[in-house]
Amino acid sequence: MKTGGYQTLTHLLSALRQWIIVTMIITGHTRCSPAYCLKQKTVDLLAECRFGFPKSLQEETELSLELVVSKNTTSVESELHTKRNDQRLNSHNRVMLENWRANLDLQVIVDEKACARYMAKYAAKGEPRSKLSVSSLQNDDQVSSAFKKAMI
Numbered sequence: 001m002k003t004g005g006y007q008t009l010t011h012l013l014s015a016l017r018q019w020i021i022v023t024m025i026i027t028g029h030t031r032c033s034p035a036y037c038l039k040q041k042t043v044d045l046l047a048e049c050r051f052g053f054p055k056s057l058q059e060e061t062e063l064s065l066e067l068v069v070s071k072n073t074t075s076v077e078s079e080l081h082t083k084r085n086d087q088r089l090n091s092h093n094r095v096m097l098e099n100w101r102a103n104l105d106l107q108v109i110v111d112e113k114a115c116a117r118y119m120a121k122y123a124a125k126g127e128p129r130s131k132l133s134v135s136s137l138q139n140d141d142q143v144s145s146a147f148k149k150a151m152i
């Protein structure tokens, strides 16, 4: 039996067991609470997790394309939805997680516009109690504006 580089099946099972434990402890968003992540956008809506948990299960990895029409341009935005079999785990890579041993929220960026938007959001990311809320940024104009405000 091939064991993927492990000396014995026992070593392989031990490594898998360790990976499962590390995955559940490090990347799991096991519950939501008002003190940490639950936010109520309007009075008439239920509070929602600002990180989007629990996440929808995804049987297959899919690429979604959306036509975006703004004042002067029309473009296509793409997003990769990776396969998901657990609603409470962050997206991660097993090899990266085994070596990093800290929280991972892996995102695959599939086009240059998404890459620019991702970097701008992180550069302008505010603390949860600051006036700047990254989660409210809906389009490129809002991201650009927030980025400029944060840099001034």
Ligand SMILES: [Zn+2]
Pocket (backbone or CB within 6 Å): 029, 031, 032, 033, 037, 038, 049, 050, 051, 052, 053
């Ligand atoms: Zn939450």
